[in-house]
Amino acid sequence: MFQIIKNEWRFLVRSRIFLGITIAFSAIMLLSIFLGNYQIKKQEQTYQNAKDHVRQQWVSIDEMNPHSAAHYGTYVFKPSNLLSSLDEGVNSVTGNVLRVEGHVQNEIIHSEASQMQAVSRFGKLKPSLLLQYIVPLLLIFLAFNSVSNEKQSGRLKLLVLQGAKPIQLIFAKTLSVWLYGILLLTFIMTAYALFNSQNLSTDIVIRTGLFFSTYSLYYFIICGLTVFFSARWQNATVALTSMLGIWIIWTMFIPNILMSSAEKWHALPSRNEFQSAMTEDRSKGLDGHNPTDKRSIELKEKVLKEYGVDSVSQLPLNFDGMRMQADEDYGNSVWDKHFGNNRAILKQQKQSFQLGGIVNPFISLQNTSMGFMASDNLHHQAFLLQVENYRRVFIKMLNDKQIFGGSKTGNWSWKEDNAFFKSVPDFEYKPTQISEVLSNYMLDILLMILWSILVIILIVYGTKKIKII
Amino acid sequence: MxxxxxxxxxxxxxxxxxxxxxxxxxxxxxxxxxxxxxxxxxxxxxxxxxxxxxxxxxxxxxxxxxxxxxxxxxxIGYIPENVNLYPYLTGLENLDYFCKLAGLNYTKDELENYLSTCSLSSDAHHKKVSGYSKGMRQKVGIAIAYAKKAKxxxxxxxxxxxxxxxxxxxxxxxxxxxxxxxxxxxxxxxxxxxxxxxxxxxxxxxxxxxxxxxxxxxxxxxxxxxxxxxxxx
CATH class of the missing domain: 3.40.50.300 (P-loop containing nucleotide triphosphate hydrolases)
Incomplete structure (x- = not known):
């Protein structure tokens, strides 16, 4: 088998066309990595500048009422991710700035796609685009006549007479084309590692290792199927047409159809429905800015009873702050209910889409690629959740200062000094653990392994019927 | 027989x-x-x-x-009407490849000897088969069978x-x-x-x-x- 692989590689190395294609393709890949890295580093710089600027504004608050500061709020920026220079995933369409303030959970804004027409129209030239669409095409063109050419030229007879078994031949041809894919993949990963040698962490190494493994599996599936068709069909054109058909169905039709279906099966409420439901539920709760609100009065009576006093002025704390925090707590529970429901629907959509990997390994590849490169919806949702958790801590800290900081109820002119504002922690993004990512994409990984096994079975059993003459 | x-x-x-x-x-x-x-x-x-x-x-x-x-x-050594060898390999490399498939590892001199015995001129041994005539390819085909020690x-x-x-x-x-x-x-x-x-x-x-x-x-x-x-x- 080694001899056959070696011979196939001699063809690749000596073929000027393939050498030219490989060099041109490698140059495009290098360019895509360089541009991706340049953009990420630029984004990182912008992110850091914006973060520092906003933080500087916050820590420069000289004196301010804490609840006013809660309305003044701050901004959280989604950090750019070095990994996303390999696969951008959903990052260019999800926005990256979130305003954090009291009473309100704002939506993330300023997506790249909303600001750059080219991105919204064509996407960006990322290595993942080349690795998911172009490399498989190259592999198909390399493999479609690998066995049929031997048959048509009569060499297959000679090879079998020399002792090569058809199954050995097909596996060797599959492996040699697959190794070409692995070479391109290795080239990309090496270039990526060299460009980012200063910033490589264990997490990045593990994630890129997994990225490499899933692409390797997908390339094996593509190579195995193409060589199998090349062996089964008498005509190379039929093998090429079959594989191109599969490529189009896998990459264009099934993902779109399945995503649309998953969105219908597990429909998210429309923006209007969602806002109406949130407003309705919110109206059932306590209004922090309305002391005459029925629930505010109930809370007041409860607190007065608790402290054994008759009026809020006798309380050793600021009841306005308490009311604000109660409003906040209720708002949080409404948010948890509705956003929790949305997250559950998104999870169902994701699971339905993942099952598409049974008929289409490309879906599994896309899922894992984005997942391992931290640019999928899972990571985005985790970021949003972290921001919301931060918002709650942030607002509670301000409200607690309003309650227990020494002011009295109704004293809205009371102000806290700069030291307090400096003590409010800044948002720190905690990346999702790789173990969580793995558990989320285990189904995709298993489906790709199953597909690889299926291809091996196809080759083993299917090639028994191959006609040598 | x-x-x-x-x-x-x-x-x-x-x-x-x-x-x-x-x-x-x-x-x-x-x-x-x-x-x-x-x-x-x-x-x-x-x-x-x-x-x-x-x-x-x-x-x-x-x-x-x-x-x-x-x-x-x-x-068996089989020589078809058209011996289609790998055009990107030389005659010597083709012979070496087919021999190795049969589990035969010959030295360069031995391979050259087989080709010469089958009347392929020595200046053609290291030329790519894409430039060979039909007769030259047939000689390599026979050399493959001969090197295999076909009966x-x-x-x-x-x-x-x-x-x-x-x-x-x-x-x-x-x-x-x-x-x-x-x-x-x-x-x-x-x-x-x-x-x-x-x-x-x-x-x-x-x-x-x-x-x-x-x-x-x-x-x-x-x-x-x-x-x-x-x-x-």
Missing amino acids: IQIQDVSKSFKGDFAVQNLNLEVKKGEILGLLGANGAGKSTTINMLLGFLNPDSGNVYINKIDTSTNAHDTRKL VYLLDEPASGLDPLASNELSTLLQKLASEGASILMASHDIFRVREVCNRIGILKKGILVKELNSKDVSANELETLYLQFMQN
């Missing part, structure tokens, strides 16, 4: 070979003459173990090809399209192989070449061996007359 005993083979009800009996002894060259569709290639494919006879038996060195094709193929050579229209010089070189080479003890079966349309090279000649018509004779017993013109008679009747 080749033995074909009462072999019949049909495709979709039409006989390609019918009750064929043939034997090629050690050191013997048998020429099979016949028109297109006479059953020559079917016979060779049964000897190669790529087709199984419907009835009868095919043996190479007393081993049944239909049940032990893997073993019999080790003994049996099966040639399907080997002289077709060769220029007279190359054809003559092929004849000399086959006689050399036979003198070294090989059994050779050569299917051809070329009456004169078969008469010149082979010890015995069989004429196949519609899958039936209609005549078998020693080449010594007949002149080239007589053989042509005889062949035409069989083909026209």
